[in-house]
Amino acid sequence: MGLATRLWSLLLHAALFILCVEQSSGRKTTIGSKKDIIIKDHAHSSSHGHHMTTMDDPSLNVFFTPNDLKIGNTIPIYFPEKNLSLSPRLLTKEDSDSIPFSLSEFPFLLDYFLFPKESPQAKAMEYTLKQCELEPIQGETRFCATTLESMLDFASDLFGPGVRFRILTTTPLKNSSALLQNYTVLGEPKEVFAPIMIGCHTMPYPYAVFYCHSQGKESKNKVFEVSLVGANGERVESAAVCHMDTSRWDRDHVSFHMLGVEPRSSPVCHFFPSDNLVWVPLTSSAV
Numbered sequence: 001m002g003l004a005t006r007l008w009s010l011l012l013h014a015a016l017f018i019l020c021v022e023q024s025s026g027r028k029t030t031i032g033s034k035k036d037i038i039i040k041d042h043a044h045s046s047s048h049g050h051h052m053t054t055m056d057d058p059s060l061n062v063f064f065t066p067n068d069l070k071i072g073n074t075i076p077i078y079f080p081e082k083n084l085s086l087s088p089r090l091l092t093k094e095d096s097d098s099i100p101f102s103l104s105e106f107p108f109l110l111d112y113f114l115f116p117k118e119s120p121q122a123k124a125m126e127y128t129l130k131q132c133e134l135e136p137i138q139g140e141t142r143f144c145a146t147t148l149e150s151m152l153d154f155a156s157d158l159f160g161p162g163v164r165f166r167i168l169t170t171t172p173l174k175n176s177s178a179l180l181q182n183y184t185v186l187g188e189p190k191e192v193f194a195p196i197m198i199g200c201h202t203m204p205y206p207y208a209v210f211y212c213h214s215q216g217k218e219s220k221n222k223v224f225e226v227s228l229v230g231a232n233g234e235r236v237e238s239a240a241v242c243h244m245d246t247s248r249w250d251r252d253h254v255s256f257h258m259l260g261v262e263p264r265s266s267p268v269c270h271f272f273p274s275d276n277l278v279w280v281p282l283t284s285s286a287v
């Protein structure tokens with residue numbers, strides 16, 4: 001009961017990704033390239049920008065380096081607001097089975113949801129369907145989940161039989177008047193046991209769609225739980241990941257630029273926004 005109930009309530013909290021955010025990150029990348037989703041989840045994940053370009057798009061303030069994770073250190077971070085009344089609903093398995101989820105069915109889906117062809121909603125749907133049908137990058141497993149069942153199945157397959165797992169999230173903002181602000185690291189960041197991790201990101205769609213991906217055991221990711229306090233007193237318990245191996249990333253990845261680090265040879269970390277789910281194995285011994 002525990003996991004399913006908790007997951008369900010998390011899913012109910014997942015918000016439709018606001019179209020303007022999608023569009024602003026879309027502008028920076030070429031839709032259709034294999035690297036899109038990486039760029040996109042980083043833009044999704046709130047974070048920090050050291051210099052430059054952050055003025056163009058505050059939501060790109062999600063990146064930091066492992067060296068930034070020190071007690072007392074201050075990092076500017078953008079945590080997007082997640083308003084429950086804008087949240088799309090998760091489908092039941094029955095409904096999911098009855099509605100196609102495929103780019104080839106896009107014209108049918110526009111009719112089904114009554115979205116005009118050129119509407120922002122139509123563009124967002126098309127964007128999501130395209131992202132969900134991109135080939136994974138080398139070593140990656142990816143999947144778009146439209147139901148709780150399919151997300152659990154994806155996680156079980158990746159972790160392997162009998163492995164229990166848990167979900168990390170970032171707590172939602174209580175005060176949404178400062179989405180971008182300086183946060184101070186409150187306690188020693190806690191590295192989480194994560195030989196395999198799965199990141200699931202909400203996608204803009206009329207119902208809840210999670211784009212989930214994992215590098216499997218090949219990943220050189222470190223997962224952290226970080227307690228933060230904002231300049232306005234906002235307390236956030238955040239989930240963050242450090243990608244220690246960025247050698248296969250696009251040289252032009254926005255994070256390299258924002259952090260001012262050498263492309264493909266520097267680790268890049270980012271915070272997750274509160275509607276993302278980070279799945280990690282649960283060990284019997286506390287880590």
Ligand SMILES: *[C@@H]1O[C@H](CO)[C@@H](O)[C@H](O)[C@H]1NC(C)=O
Pocket residue numbers: 083084085086
């Ligand atoms: C959430 O969004 C709705 C519709 O835009 C708005 O009426 C409401 O005030 C918002 N709630 C919060 C807590 O921001």
Ligand SMILES: *[C@@H]1O[C@H](CO)[C@@H](O)[C@H](O)[C@H]1NC(C)=O
Pocket residue numbers: 175176177178232233
């Ligand atoms: C919310 O944050 C703003 C500025 O970031 C601050 O002025 C305001 O006092 C905060 N509200 C509460 C209830 O903490």
Ligand SMILES: *[C@@H]1O[C@H](CO)[C@@H](O)[C@H](O)[C@H]1NC(C)=O
Pocket residue numbers: 076180181182
């Ligand atoms: C964060 O603090 C730095 C140094 O005080 C300041 O220059 C910067 O404007 C602050 N950023 C935000 C988003 O408040």
